[in-house]
Amino acid sequence: xxxxxAFIECIGIGKTYAARTGPVEAMRGVSLSCxxxxxxxxxxxxxxxxxxxxxxxxxxxxxxxxxxxxxxxxLDGPSPATSIVxxxxxxxxxxxxxxxxxxxxxxxxIPRADRRARAAEMLALTGLQAFATRxxxxxxxxxxxxxGIARALTTRPRALLMxxxxxxxxxxxxxxxxxELLQIWAQQRTTVLFVTHSIDEAIFLADRVLVFxxxxxxxxxxxxxxxxxxxxxxxxxxxxxxxQLRAALGADAGxx
Amino acid sequence: MPLNWPSNRLLGLLPILALLALWQAIVSAGxxxxxxxxxxAKVAGAFIQWGPVIAANALAxxxxxxxxxxxxxxxxxxxxxxxxxxxxxxxxxxxxIQTFRSVPPISLIPxxxxxxxxxxxxxxxxxxxxxxxxxxxxxxxxxxxxxxxLLKVAAAARxxxxxxxxxxxxxxxxxxxxxxxxxxxxxxxxxxxxxxxxAVKSGLGYMILNAQMTFRTELIFAGIIVIGAIGxxxxxxxxxxxxxxxxxxxxxxxx
Numbered sequence: 001x002x003x004x005x006a007f008i009e010c011i012g013i014g015k016t017y018a019a020r021t022g023p024v025e026a027m028r029g030v031s032l033s034c035x036x037x038x039x040x041x042x043x044x045x046x047x048x049x050x051x052x053x054x055x056x057x058x059x060x061x062x063x064x065x066x067x068x069x070x071x072x073x074x075l076d077g078p079s080p081a082t083s084i085v086x087x088x089x090x091x092x093x094x095x096x097x098x099x100x101x102x103x104x105x106x107x108x109x110i111p112r113a114d115r116r117a118r119a120a121e122m123l124a125l126t127g128l129q130a131f132a133t134r135x136x137x138x139x140x141x142x143x144x145x146x147x148g149i150a151r152a153l154t155t156r157p158r159a160l161l162m163x164x165x166x167x168x169x170x171x172x173x174x175x176x177x178x179x180e181l182l183q184i185w186a187q188q189r190t191t192v193l194f195v196t197h198s199i200d201e202a203i204f205l206a207d208r209v210l211v212f213x214x215x216x217x218x219x220x221x222x223x224x225x226x227x228x229x230x231x232x233x234x235x236x237x238x239x240x241x242x243x244q245l246r247a248a249l250g251a252d253a254g255x256x
Numbered sequence: 257m258p259l260n261w262p263s264n265r266l267l268g269l270l271p272i273l274a275l276l277a278l279w280q281a282i283v284s285a286g287x288x289x290x291x292x293x294x295x296x297a298k299v300a301g302a303f304i305q306w307g308p309v310i311a312a313n314a315l316a317x318x319x320x321x322x323x324x325x326x327x328x329x330x331x332x333x334x335x336x337x338x339x340x341x342x343x344x345x346x347x348x349x350x351x352x353i354q355t356f357r358s359v360p361p362i363s364l365i366p367x368x369x370x371x372x373x374x375x376x377x378x379x380x381x382x383x384x385x386x387x388x389x390x391x392x393x394x395x396x397x398x399x400x401x402x403x404x405x406l407l408k409v410a411a412a413a414r415x416x417x418x419x420x421x422x423x424x425x426x427x428x429x430x431x432x433x434x435x436x437x438x439x440x441x442x443x444x445x446x447x448x449x450x451x452x453x454x455a456v457k458s459g460l461g462y463m464i465l466n467a468q469m470t471f472r473t474e475l476i477f478a479g480i481i482v483i484g485a486i487g488x489x490x491x492x493x494x495x496x497x498x499x500x501x502x503x504x505x506x507x508x509x510x511x
Contacts, residue, residue, distance in 0.1 A: 090409040107415035
């Protein structure tokens with residue numbers, strides 16, 4: 001796995017914010033790499049900078065120090081090779097599901113007929129065909145996030161960046177969405193960088209879990225998850241990884 | 257305790273009917289001479305007698321408001337979208353906006369008459385000015401309220417600026433813009449009547465002033481009633497427009 005060339009590479013990333021009380025160091029010396037097709041979870045408690053790091057990889061925010069390389073090019077803004085999915089969906093409430101899913105393609109000037117075809121494909125993949133003409137407020141939380149994922153996939157990204165996408169969902173919906181995401185991942189062969197604060201979620205999804213600790217945000221551990229999928233959280237393998245992750249997060253961290 | 261009468265919406269008529277009854281009572285009591293305070297029946301008669309005159313003047317006033325508010329919309333909304341979107345423009349414009357919006361349009365009537373004479377032009381200019389500020393400020397306010405994630409989605413998709421303004425900034429600001437339009441129509445309507453009393457020779461304001469000079473108080477009352485009724489209708493029309501256009505807001509507003 002480490003032999004594969006890195007698709008996403010962060011080298012010595014630091015982030016310092018200017019606050020009223022003076023500069024605040026949010027992240028220090030984070031280096032990581034992620035191979036093409038790999039499913040990597042960024043795990044940490046709130047304030048550890050994992051979401052900030054994802055936004056930086058998405059090109060939405062520049063790092064204060066260090067460099068980020070995506071698909072062989074140093075980032076100077078959002079890369080066309082990545083798509084991002086947000087926890088609060090980021091759906092446009094005044095657009096139907098169809099128009100929301102087409103938005104990223106319209107942003108690229110893709111012609112209408114091609115947009116329609118590709119959107120139909122992605123709506124089918126995410127089980128949304130029957131909801132194309134609905135508005136976001138008419139959908140459940142899980143359905144809204146499916147729209148967010150469908151929209152992100154329309155541009156055939158080589159990497160999907162996901163910022164706690166299932167964090168606002170109830171436990172049952174969350175489980176369903178995790179299983180569906182793994183299916184989509186297996187089918188589309190995209191790289192996934194997935195931010196979560198849930199140890200269980202990280203173990204269920206990831207090939208590798210990067211553990212972050214706060215103040216300032218730092219990479220504390222790089223833990224591979226070797227068990228075959230689908231994974232049972234009660235298996236000895238899962239329990240061993242969970243123990244490793246808990247230890248890396250620090251003594252005060254529970255499993256959920 | 258909300259009342260759940262089926263006729264809840266008609267509740268708004270109650271104070272108006274009460275006022276009408278009070279008016280009739282004062283007339284019957286003979287507190288004021290009839291030449292000052294005509295009876296409701298006499299005012300109703302004035303509507304019949306002067307119907308075409310009232311209608312023509314109301315149309316003249318409405319036309320001016322429509323023109324002035326439309327011009328203000330065409331200037332205020334695009335300017336507001338840009339000022340709300342680009343902090344540089346906000347810093348550039350903020351002091352000027354705050355200065356000029358504090359000037360009551362009515363205080364500009366003398367200047368407007370010097371520059372534009374006695375005609376439609378000074379009235380339309382004044383209506384434009386009184387409608388511009390609520391439209392501009394509400395548009396800016398609406399743009400500022402955009403959910404940040406939506407702008408991140410656009411940035412991550414590398415959406416061109418034209419698409420962002422048309423498909424994200426404008427629709428997100430639309431509810432606030434329509435609130436601005438309500439205030440603009442209200443302000444424009446106030447201004448037109450005042451302007452017509454001074455700088456124009458037609459319209460409801462002119463008609464009322466003229467009726468005073470010829471001691472037709474019943475026509476003054478009729479004019480005031482028409483002004484109020486049109487104000488109410490205009491407000492309801494924009495509210496209706498808002499629920500129509502911003503249907504996607506349903507469920508977002510529940511909380």
